[in-house]
Amino acid sequence: MSGEALTPISAIVTTFNEERHIGDCIRSLAWCDEIFVVDSFSTDRTAEVVQGLPRVTFIQRTYYGSASQKNWAMDQVKHDWILIFDADERCTPALQEEIQRLLAGKPAFDAYTIHRRCWFLGKVIRFSGWQHDSVVRLVRKGTARYPNRRVHADMKTRGPAPMLKNSMEHLMVDSLEEYIPRIMKYGYWGAAQSWREGKQSGFLQVAGRTCWRFFRTYILQGGILDGMHGLVFCMLQAFGTYVKWATLWGWRVNERRGLQPNLPPFDDDEKVWAGLEELEAASGAAR
Secondary structure (H helix, E strand, O other): OOOOOOOOOEEEEOOOOOOOOOOHHHHOOOOOOHHHHHHHHOOHHHHHOOOOOEEEEEEEEEOOOHHHHHHHHHHOOOOOOOEEEEEEEEEEEEHHHHHHHHHHHOOOOEEEEEEEEEOOEEEEOOOOHHHOOEEEEEEEOOOOEEOOOOOOOOOOEOOOOEEEEEEEEEEEEOOOOHHHHHHHHHHHHHHHHHHHOOOOOOOHHHHHHHHHHHHHHHOOOOOHHHHHHHHHHHHHHHHHHHHHHHHHHHHHHHHHHOOOOOOOOOOOOOOOOOOOOHHHHHHHHHH
């Protein structure tokens, strides 16, 4: 990068009980001019690890979902270009150099997509659909927004978001005793999102979607080629689908019995979702 003007960039990292991962994540982003960490009131040593690191701002905020955390954080950072990471992700030197070279010039777009290499128990998942896993994570401030969803929200952008050449590393699963409760949590959140959207659940959702998820990822998308890692991984993804739709089914059964579900809190602050309608309209017009 010698001789090239470096455009300042802010990195956003969201955390909850990530004492094992957060230090390495921040070190991989040490080249950024600002690192803005939004923690969901961790009960482990996450805060202790983060505080005192150079260029890091550490803020704690109630968790209403990844989309809410990241939208809120994008409004707080200093610089026009924003790079968004989760604590279990790593920026590689090659990705860093590509981003710096991109921003040193005149970027043709306001948002860029980054491929993620997914690691499961120490092995890269090469198939089951995750080989194509990519997320919009490099954006110009004010040109992108996450939709109002509790879980699995994809960034909406003002224009196209082309793929960068280099990947980030996603250390998705280190241990099953940690990952299985996470699947349960995501399934609960997914059920809550579907409840708010008025969706129903029955045999086709509970059995059909679960079986289809496994067949699609393990057979059609080649998860079988990843050996035992692929088998366990694809079964866990199908289990997450089952948890979501079975939970929603149970809530609908209880609704007819006069019982309401205990939903997680949602972020209804209009400021967090400001600008989303315009971006969705622009995205629809582009298609």
